[in-house]
Amino acid sequence: MSGLLFVVSAASGTGKTSLVKALLERVTNLHVSVSHTTRGQRTGELDGVHYHFTTKENFLAQVQENGFIEYAEVFGNYYGTSQKTVKEQLAQGHDVLLEIDWQGAQQVRKLFPESKQIFILPPSQYDLRQRLSNRGTDSVEVIEHRLSCAIEDMQQYVNFDYVIINDDFNKALHDLESVIHANRLRIRQQAARHEALIQDLLRP
Secondary structure (H helix, E strand, O other): OOOOEEEEEEOOOOOHHHHHHHHHHHOOOEEEOOOEEOOOOOOOOOEOOOEEEOOHHHHHHHHHOOOEEEEEEEOOEEEEEEHHHHHHHHHOOOEEEEEOOHHHHHHHHHHOOOOEEEEEEOOOHHHHHHHHHHOOOOOHHHHHHHHHHHHHHHHHHHHOOEEEEOOOHHHHHHHHHHHHHHHHOOHHHHHHHOHHHHHHHHOO
């Protein structure tokens, strides 16, 4: 049985990464694909855990070899998802989650039209600005630029299958978990997962 592919996207500062991290602690057989990036490694980040850190030259070489399902340039840095890794995990029956931006989600949609795509929205622009400011790593100019880009990014929500508002973290986490479980209960998944049971039930 092939696994399910989930895509979670959001504007910067919406809380996507925290939600995904909490989700992985609660849902079994859900594998997050670690992206490759050319951006610098931040304090506390581990290579191969948070990202696969690489050079721009190596990244672009993999692009030429069609090594990525999706890739994008964001704020001057490249991000991409390994095609080989994702396909191997799906073939083994593992559900895979991609935490990527809307541009990457658009590319995934073309290659995997059956993927389930989820967009996270903040409760307000004010709340989003506060979250961006509370990081304490960027200047006012950078924050305003990121907010402007976030507003443009949020317009893409209409292209996704599900929208979750991250106002209350626990509720948003529950909603995200519900999307995963609901798709696992779809007839194709259940028929494959419980084939022997169903055949036994329907035996004359």
